Amino acid sequence: MTPDLKTTFRPVPPAPVSGASRGRDGVWALSRFVPQLEDEESVWLAEARQDAFEWVVDHGFPTKRDEDWKYTGLEPIRGIPFVPSAPRTDYRSVSTEIEARAGSFGGPRLVFVNGHFAPGCSRSGALPDGITLSAASSWRATGGERAQPLAPRTTRPFDHAFSALNLALSNDGAILRLADGAVIDEPIELVFFSDSGGSPVISSPRSTVVAGRDSSATIVETHVGAHGDQYWSNSFIAVVLEEGASVEHYKIQAESESAFHLALLDVRQERNSRFASHAVMLGSSIGRHEVHVSLDGSGSEVCLDGLYLPWGEQLHDNPILIDHAEPGCTSRQLYKGIVDGHGHGVFNGHILVRPGAFGTDATQSNKNLLLSDRAEVDTRPRLEIRADDVQCTHGAAVGQLDPDALFYLRSRGITEEAARGVLTYAFAREMVTRCPSEPIRDRIEKLVSERLTAMAHQPLGSPPRRDDSGRRGGARP
Amino acid sequence: MLRIENLRAAVGDKLILRGVNLEVPPGEVHAIMGPNGSGKSTLAHVLAGSDAYDLTGDVHYNGIDLLALSPEARAAAGVFLAFQHPMEIPGVGNLYFLRTALNSIRKVRGLDELGAVDFLAEAREKMKLVEMDPSFMSRSVNEGFSGGEKKRNEILQMAILEPSLAILDETDSGLDIDALRVVANGVNALRGPERSMLVITHHQRLLDYVVPDRVHVMADGRIVTSGDKGLARELEEHGYTSQGPADAGRPEAVGVVS
Numbered sequence: 127m128t129p130d131l132k133t134t135f136r137p138v139p140p141a142p143v144s145g146a147s148r149g150r151d152g153v154w155a156l157s158r159f160v161p162q163l164e165d166e167e168s169v170w171l172a173e174a175r176q177d178a179f180e181w182v183v184d185h186g187f188p189t190k191r192d193e194d195w196k197y198t199g200l201e202p203i204r205g206i207p208f209v210p211s212a213p214r215t216d217y218r219s220v221s222t223e224i225e226a227r228a229g230s231f232g233g234p235r236l237v238f239v240n241g242h243f244a245p246g247c248s249r250s251g252a253l254p255d256g257i258t259l260s261a262a263s264s265w266r267a268t269g270g271e272r273a274q275p276l277a278p279r280t281t282r283p284f285d286h287a288f289s290a291l292n293l294a295l296s297n298d299g300a301i302l303r304l305a306d307g308a309v310i311d312e313p314i315e316l317v318f319f320s321d322s323g324g325s326p327v328i329s330s331p332r333s334t335v336v337a338g339r340d341s342s343a344t345i346v347e348t349h350v351g352a353h354g355d356q357y358w359s360n361s362f363i364a365v366v367l368e369e370g371a372s373v374e375h376y377k378i379q380a381e382s383e384s385a386f387h388l389a390l391l392d393v394r395q396e397r398n399s400r401f402a403s404h405a406v407m408l409g410s411s412i413g414r415h416e417v418h419v420s421l422d423g424s425g426s427e428v429c430l431d432g433l434y435l436p437w438g439e440q441l442h443d444n445p446i447l448i449d450h451a452e453p454g455c456t457s458r459q460l461y462k463g464i465v466d467g468h469g470h471g472v473f474n475g476h477i478l479v480r481p482g483a484f485g486t487d488a489t490q491s492n493k494n495l496l497l498s499d500r501a502e503v504d505t506r507p508r509l510e511i512r513a514d515d516v517q518c519t520h521g522a523a524v525g526q527l528d529p530d531a532l533f534y535l536r537s538r539g540i541t542e543e544a545a546r547g548v549l550t551y552a553f554a555r556e557m558v559t560r561c562p563s564e565p566i567r568d569r570i571e572k573l574v575s576e577r578l579t580a581m582a583h584q585p586l587g588s589p590p591r592r593d594d595s596g597r598r599g600g601a602r603p
Numbered sequence: 604m605l606r607i608e609n610l611r612a613a614v615g616d617k618l619i620l621r622g623v624n625l626e627v628p629p630g631e632v633h634a635i636m637g638p639n640g641s642g643k644s645t646l647a648h649v650l651a652g653s654d655a656y657d658l659t660g661d662v663h664y665n666g667i668d669l670l671a672l673s674p675e676a677r678a679a680a681g682v683f684l685a686f687q688h689p690m691e692i693p694g695v696g697n698l699y700f701l702r703t704a705l706n707s708i709r710k711v712r713g714l715d716e717l718g719a720v721d722f723l724a725e726a727r728e729k730m731k732l733v734e735m736d737p738s739f740m741s742r743s744v745n746e747g748f749s750g751g752e753k754k755r756n757e758i759l760q761m762a763i764l765e766p767s768l769a770i771l772d773e774t775d776s777g778l779d780i781d782a783l784r785v786v787a788n789g790v791n792a793l794r795g796p797e798r799s800m801l802v803i804t805h806h807q808r809l810l811d812y813v814v815p816d817r818v819h820v821m822a823d824g825r826i827v828t829s830g831d832k833g834l835a836r837e838l839e840e841h842g843y844t845s846q847g848p849a850d851a852g853r854p855e856a857v858g859v860v861s
Contacts, residue, residue, distance in 0.1 A: 534690040537651045538704035538760065539678035539711070548703070552694025552743075 156328075157183075159210045160294050168266055171277070179294035182287045194286070197472045197504045198414060198443045203386050208328040208358045210295055213242040221247045224319050227350040227380065231565045233312030234259055236300045239319050240357075241329035243298045247317075256308030256341070258301070262332065265301040276301065276334050285418070288388045292362040296332035299363075304341035304371070313344040313376075313563055320351035320359050320385065333363040337371035337399075344374040344563055349389075349409070351382040359410075361389040367399035369423065374402050376566050380573060381409035383440065390416045395455075397423030404561050406570050407434040407442045408577055414443040421448070421455040421483075432461035433557040435577050436469030443472040450478065450513075454485040462557055463494040464550060465501035466581045473522070476508040483513045490520040495527065495553050497546075497581060547582040551575060604628055605768055605799060610660035611824075612642075612649050619645045619656070621824035627768075630796040634810055634835060635803045637821035638843045643803045644687055646821070647772040650801075651684035652677045664768060678704075679711035683766030685757040687773040692744040697756070700744045701726060701763055708764060729762040733789040751782035758789040769793070770801045775809035787812030807839040 160179050162172055187204065188195040220239060224247055228237075236259065237247035243261035250259050258270070265271055284290040300316045320329050337343060349359060359381060367373055381387045387410035393401055407413050413436075419428045434442035448457045463471035473492040494503040507520040527549050535545035554574050561567035605627040612620035620642050627633050637643050649656055652674030662669040667680055692700070706716040717725070727737060733755040745753050754774055761769055771790065775783055790813050794800070802813055810818070810832065818834040819826045822843065828834065 528690075531690045531692055533651075533653055533674060534686065534692070535700070535704075536674035537678060537684055537686075538700070538764065539675050539708035540704055541675050541707060542673065544703070544707065545675075548695055548700075549692070552692060555694040 156209070156291075156295065161297050168271070171266070174277070175294050175296075178284070178290040181284055181290040182294060185284075185287055185290075187287050192286075194445055194474065197470070197474075198412065198441060200412070202412065203358060206326045206356070206358075208326045210297075210330065211240040211242075211323070211327045213297070214239065214244075217244040217246045220244075220319065220321055223321075223352065224317060224350070228315075228317045228319065228348045229569055231313045231315060231346065231569075233314060234310075235315040235317060236261060237317040237319060238298060238300075238329075238331050240321065240327050241295075241297055241299075241318075241331045244319075254308065254310050256305030256338075257310055257343075258303040258305075259314060260301050262299045262301050262334070263297065270301070274303065276303070276336055282392070285390070285416075288360055289362055289390050289392075292330045292332055292360050292390070295328065295330040295360075296362070297330070299331040299333035300335075301333070302335045302343070302345065304335075304337045304343055306338040306340060306368075308338060308341045308343075310343050313346050313566060315346045315348065316363075318347070318349045318359060318361060320349075320355065320357040320381070322352070322355045322357040326356055326358070328358040328360060330360050331362070333361075335363070335365040335373065337365070337367045337373050339368045340370040341368075342372040344376070344566075346376040346378070346566055348378045348380070349387060350380050351385050351409075353382055354384055355382040356384045357382070358386040359388070361387075363389075363391050365391070365393045365401065367393070367395045367401055367426075369397045370399060371396075372400040374562065375404070376561070376563070376570075377403065377405040377415065378570065378573065379405070379407045379409055379413055379415060381413070383409055383411060383438065385410045387413040387415075389414065390418065393417070393419040393428070395419065395421050395423060395426040395428065397452075398425040399423065400427045402429040402431075404431045404557070404566075404570070405433070405444075406557075406574065407432070407436070407444075408573060410440065410442075412441045412443075414445070416443075416445045418447045419449065419457070421450050421452060421457065424452045424454045426452075427456045429458040430460075431557055431560055432459075432473075433554060433574065434461070434463045434471050435465075435554075435574070435581075436463070436471050437466040437577075437581055439468050441470045441472070444474065445472075446475040448475075448477050448488065449480070450483040450486045450488065450516075451480050453483050455483070455487075457486075457488045457490075459490040459492075460557070460560075461492045462553065463492075463503055464497065464554060464578070464581075465494065465503055466497040468498075468500045468502075470502045470504075472503070473505045473507070475506070475520075476510065477518060477520070479509075479511045479513045479516050479518065481512045484515040486513065486516040486518065488516070488518045490518075492522040493553075494522075494524040495550065496524060497527075497550065543582060547578065550582065551578050554578065604663075604665060605801075606661075606663045608661040608663075610646075610649070610658070610662060612645055612656040612658050614656055619824055620649070622660070623821075623824070623826055625819065625826060627799045627801060629767075629799055631816040632794065632800040632802060632813065633817045633819060634815040634832075635801060635819050635821055635826075636805070636807070636835060636838055636843075639805065641821040642824040643805075643821050644772055645824075647684055647687075647770045647801070647803055650677075650770055651682060675707065676711070678764070678766075679708050681767035683761050683764055683769045685754075685761055685769065685771045685774050687776060689745050689748075689753045689757055691746045691748070693746045695744050696740075697742055697744050698723070698726065698740040701740075701760060704760070705763055726759075726763060729759055732762055732792055733758050734785050735759055750777040751779065751786075754778060754782065754786055755789070758786055758793075762789065762793060765793075767797055768799050768801070770803070772803045773805060774802070775804055775806065783809065784812065807835040810835045 505522040820828040
């Protein structure tokens with residue numbers, strides 16, 4: 127047995143049942159799942175986990191009274207006794223499902239099942255010089271953390287209970303280290319698959335990317351799960367870009383529509399680095415894709431794209447914080463939502479320009495299309511500017527399909543249903559075309575068009591009735 | 604044959620068409636002229652199937668009750684409107700749009716759908732007619748097109764969809780003389796014994812190029828005068844004021860649609 131598998135669950139006395147200790151969302155019951163490491167080299171990690179857990183107990187889960195969680199009710203999560211799953215010994219049974227749901231771009235790939243590394247489904251292939259890709263468990267076991275400690279650079283005070291809980295419960299995740307000047311063209315895939323196996327499971331993958339000076343890579347995170355399964359994926363990924371580094375990041379969130387997906391993407395950028403992200407939110411019952419970017423070095427550039435497509439009873443929440451801490455940095459945000467059924471989209475984008483960050487150039491745009499009269503969108507663009515000589519713009523729009531454009535298409539013979547589909551897809555297409563990687567763009571295009579086709583084939587809500595005294599020109603077929 | 608009888612159109616309490624009567628036989632080109640606000644564009648939109656109006660009256664086209672049809676069914680029946688203000692549709696390629704439109708119509712008519720290659724070949728032929736650069740096909744529908752390019756794109760759509768009743772709503776507006784000539788040549792090339800056209804214009808200028816069989820003058824929601832092509836010249840010289848009868852806006856017309 128390799129040393130990294132010395133992880134054990136510490137036996138604790140039965141969870142207290144008194145109101146006081148249960149009051150924190152019953153989270154106390156999870157304490158016995160905080161992984162303990164016997165490996166002496168990793169004492170720091172054991173301590174960090176314990177501290178993180180105590181942070182969760184002290185602060186509790188956020189509620190709608192917390193400004194950043196105003197629209198995202200967590201009652202459904204609180205009510206379910208989620209527990210972490212043990213690592214499996216055999217991943218063959220799920221590998222077919224993983225292939226079917228996550229696809230593959232042919233490059234290096236790490237697969238995690240319920241937060242545990244699944245070596246049988248993964249492949250690292252022949253990586254170019256200077257690139258290390260491994261599971262965090264193996265990284266620690268082989269002394270990687272000791273030789274090149276990544277954790278101190280990728281840990282900062284917790285924003286909320288979920289990032290703390292992720293650290294407390296995390297067993298594994300991906301570690302990607304790009305040495306100075308290292309370049310990899312093939313996209314590196316990180317697949318997070320969840321499969322409750324019948325009882326509610328929480329998975330807590332915790333990943334780290336450190337891109338050395340002038341290095342460059344493309345990373346794809348895919349989050350998927352067994353169809354209709356109820357689980358909770360609480361993911362964290364830290365990305366550090368050193369001077370001149372460039373990272374293109376993709377996230378495809380296609381979890382089970384009964385699942386909960388809470389994720390934090392935490393990015394820190396040094397001088398003249400460039401980070402671009404393209405996120406597509408399709409799955410989960412409650413999905414929250416949170417992005418924090420600290421522009422800690424002058425001349426750095428970040429571009430965040432997001433497309434969320436909630437329908438049914440889905441909630442997709444997109445909190446963003448871009449922290450312009452240094453002069454001369456550029457940030458771009460473009461988020462689009464298409465909301466159908468009783469779906470709910472939230473955009474909560476915050477740009478902070480700190481004193482001294484002169485020459486900041488920040489733009490933020492959020493556009494939403496409501497396809498049903500029960501669909502809901504909350505959009506909150508926020509600019510907080512504490513420096514002079516900055517350029518910041520923001521805008522938000524919520525609307526329905528343009529009736530004039532619909533009429534135009536229909537007057538050319540295109541049926542109403544097809545015309546709605548064409549216009550809806552056109553709205554989403556901009557986000558797809560902004561993905562530079564062709565195979566990833568193709569995959570995103572396929573997923574998005576499948577969702578939009580499914581939306582289009584739902585029965586349309588009854589059109590509002592109008593006075594029928596006169597005959598209407600646009601009689602419906 | 605298009606036959607419009609006592610067509611009235613209202614938006615809320617506002618009556619815009621106050622009883623239009625008009626017949627356009629097959630193969631004829633009729634011009635509708637009139638001042639701004641006389642209801643010309645409303646008539647065009649009503650014929651194409653806009654649902655923005657409450658309607659009474661009858662419109663029959665080749666024996667079909669046009670007002671009972673959806674816009675797409677009218678297109679399949681051969682009706683085409685060249686818009687005064689063509690919509691910009693970002694994200695929808697012009698080629699895809701035109702092929703989807705043509706194939707939707709072909710499908711209703713029981714014809715096989717045209718493949719991408721065959722369609723492109725046909726579209727290229729038709730583009731020559733309106734002197735359009737093939738690069739327009741790979742752009743989004745009307746997005747970033749100049750006024751003249753949009754109008755040419757309308758005529759291109761007409762050439763591809765081959766309607767039997769084409770309604771041109773102020774196709775000449777905003778065109779310089781060269782663009783006007785190109786558009787007019789495109790329209791003239793599409794004239795034929797089976798194709799009727801209703802050319803709506805504010806100015807007589809277009810009618811120098813597209814010579815109509817009949818000219819009608821609209822004022823206050825009705826056709827007040829009809830004549831041959833000479834009428835257009837008269838209007839240019841004397842203006843519309845001499846044409847509109849004093850009773851065109853009589854209050855008795857209000858409230859018919861209630």
